[in-house]
Amino acid sequence: xxxxxxxxxxxxxxxxxxxxxxxxxxxxxxxxxxxxxxxxxxxxxxxxxxxxxxxxxxxxxxxxxxxxxxxxxxxxxxxxxxxxxxxxxxxxxxxxxxxxxxxxxxxxxxxxxxxxxxxxxxxxxxxxxxxxxxxxxxxxxxxxxxxxxxxxxxxxxxxxxxxxxxxxxxxxxxxxxxxxxxxxxxxxxxxxxxxxxxxxxxxxxxxxxxxxxxxxxxxxxxxxxxxxxxxxxxxxxxxxxxxxxxxxxxxxxxxxxxx
Ligand code: IPE
Ligand code: IPE
Ligand code: MG
Numbered sequence: 001x002x003x004x005x006x007x008x009x010x011x012x013x014x015x016x017x018x019x020x021x022x023x024x025x026x027x028x029x030x031x032x033x034x035x036x037x038x039x040x041x042x043x044x045x046x047x048x049x050x051x052x053x054x055x056x057x058x059x060x061x062x063x064x065x066x067x068x069x070x071x072x073x074x075x076x077x078x079x080x081x082x083x084x085x086x087x088x089x090x091x092x093x094x095x096x097x098x099x100x101x102x103x104x105x106x107x108x109x110x111x112x113x114x115x116x117x118x119x120x121x122x123x124x125x126x127x128x129x130x131x132x133x134x135x136x137x138x139x140x141x142x143x144x145x146x147x148x149x150x151x152x153x154x155x156x157x158x159x160x161x162x163x164x165x166x167x168x169x170x171x172x173x174x175x176x177x178x179x180x181x182x183x184x185x186x187x188x189x190x191x192x193x194x195x196x197x198x199x200x201x202x203x204x205x206x207x208x209x210x211x212x213x214x215x216x217x218x219x220x221x222x223x224x225x226x227x228x229x230x231x232x233x234x235x236x237x238x239x240x241x242x243x244x245x246x247x248x249x250x251x252x253x254x255x256x257x258x259x
Pocket of ligand 2: 064196
């Protein structure tokens with residue numbers, strides 16, 4: 001395990017990793033258990049991966065924990081999941097503080113039951129001074145909801161005279177998204193063998209490297225995380241340019257450093 005970790009180039013870490021934590025239900029079914037058992041074990045992986053990212057010095061970790069569409073699941077699963085999420089956050093606040101981790105939440109909080117909103121707000125304020133890993137929980141989140149919300153708020157500000165429609169840029173739009181305070185994810189991991197984005201950070205993932213693994217979320221370990229990061233580090237990110245341009249830019253940057 002150490003050797004995989006040692007293969008990671010610390011100067012080339014993704015600044016922001018986003019994860020679609022998928023496969024809890026199938027993991028449980030394969031063990032003859034009900035879906036909530038899978039979610040329960042999924043929480044263990046959350047702990048492990050948050051710890052792994054903090055140890056590596058990753059700046060931002062966004063975890064897709066519950067989508068807007070997940071509200072349509074059977075009521076028993078939704079209630080169980082909500083309770084599990086809130087209870088976990090409450091229990092983990094001390095550990096987050098010990099590890100200097102700051103919690104953030106993105107999503108439509110108004111859809112959450114009042115007790116969940118209260119617990120979350122408390123955890124947000126109790127960890128607000130931390131300066132290490134930024135842990136962003138996407139809860140009751142979907143990208144299309146976020147964009148509609150952003151458009152509504154821009155329209156309100158145009159109406160109030162706060163925003164001039166002619167001066168709207170990508171930066172303006174970015175400021176109205178839930179993620180306005182975070183850099184875009186550089187690496188997006190989805191577990192459990194599904195090759196789709198499922199309404200997650202559609203705008204922000206424009207240039208993220210996508211990594212798909214068949215491993216079910218409850219089985220996802222630090223070692224799997226390291227593999228994803230190493231894979232990321234071996235890719236050439238071109239942002240629309242050519243390979244030759246990227247090589248030139250890297251060469252120039254190396255020269256600057258060695259001067
Ligand atoms: C991911 O696991 C967790 C949530 C969506 C809350 P799933 O519950 O989607 O598990 P599968 O995809 O049914 O196996
Ligand atoms: C995406 O997983 C949402 C979360 C992991 C929270 P889903 O299991 O809900 O996505 P689909 O339905 O397979 O696209
Ligand atoms: Mg799923």
